[in-house]
Amino acid sequence: MKAWHALVPIKAAADRKTRLADRLSPGERIALSERMLRHVLAILQATEAIGSITLLASDPVAGWYGARLSDDGRGLNAEVQAAAARIGDPLLVIHADLPALAVADIRALTHAGRNGVALAADRHRRGTNAIALGRRDDFVFAFGPDSLARHRTQCSATAIIERPGLALDIDVFEDLTLFAGDRAARQAQIAF
Template sequence: MSWTALLPLKAAGERKTRLADQLSPAGRDALTDRLLGHVAGVLRASPLVSRLVLLSPAPPAGWPGEWLADSGHGLNAELQRARRTLTTPVLILHADLPFLTAADVAALAGAGAGGCAVAPDRHGRGTNAIALAAATPWTFAFGADSFAAHRAHGAAIVERDGLAFDLDTPDDLALAIARGLRMEVLP
């Protein structure tokens, strides 16, 4: 099965605002671009992914895949719109997964091949990734407690460290650094 990977990304200057006490706006954008580069690299290397699409108001410099303009209607509405334009099965991954691996992508795609699969964050409240077979009906519900809302679709659950560890809060950043994320190049 060939998958399209769809990566939503906020506009530069609006990313990772919960890290404002730790990083400047330029530092947050640089961190997000670096995390996006990692996730995109893992997806590009996967033989399961035939297409890489960024959903964002504007692509970062050097973006290696396709770009779909985010028109500002909110993440859930934008993902619904994007999904209607895609004809293949789709993997939706957030771009802040510093420890994502090819095995994580394969596990998500394998679990979603029969319909749908979701990967919760490490706290079990948020959703970091979704796999949807082409004809699977779905309503996106990102926001507070999105995992419970997405799980209600009857989705398979994929619990893997590379999919669960996202970088949103100062505690996440500290733990990521302790686990080897290098920060010395950020402004």
């Protein structure tokens, strides 16, 4: 099989982790999102199945000198759909807020998706944190609330991957506390 292409969408800095605004300052939210992004990128770079990585971002991201497609503000699903059409198969779409992600997680996901579609469920089994598309066919991205169910309805043979590194995304303070512990979460001091 050809090497996988990873697509990592990331919001504009001012729009990142807004659900943490009651606990973290704008600077802390940006720093947190950048640390998680660097971690996800490092894991992707260390995974032998990944041949290339592209960020989907409205602005250049500090420290990233690889490929970037511009996010033109049409919404996550429309932007990912357009980027996927340009990139081709096999494609891994993975969110940038997975601080516990490991190489073994990427291996499991891409292996499961090599002949079709594999979805990485969030810890609540409602959201989708990553999608491995060995063959895209007519797949339509449907990220957002209850995306796992919407993605599953498109493919009868979809594999659901449940691994801690893929399941824990950081959206609300409870997620941050689960990963970093209460004191560290309050201070937004994540070391990974």
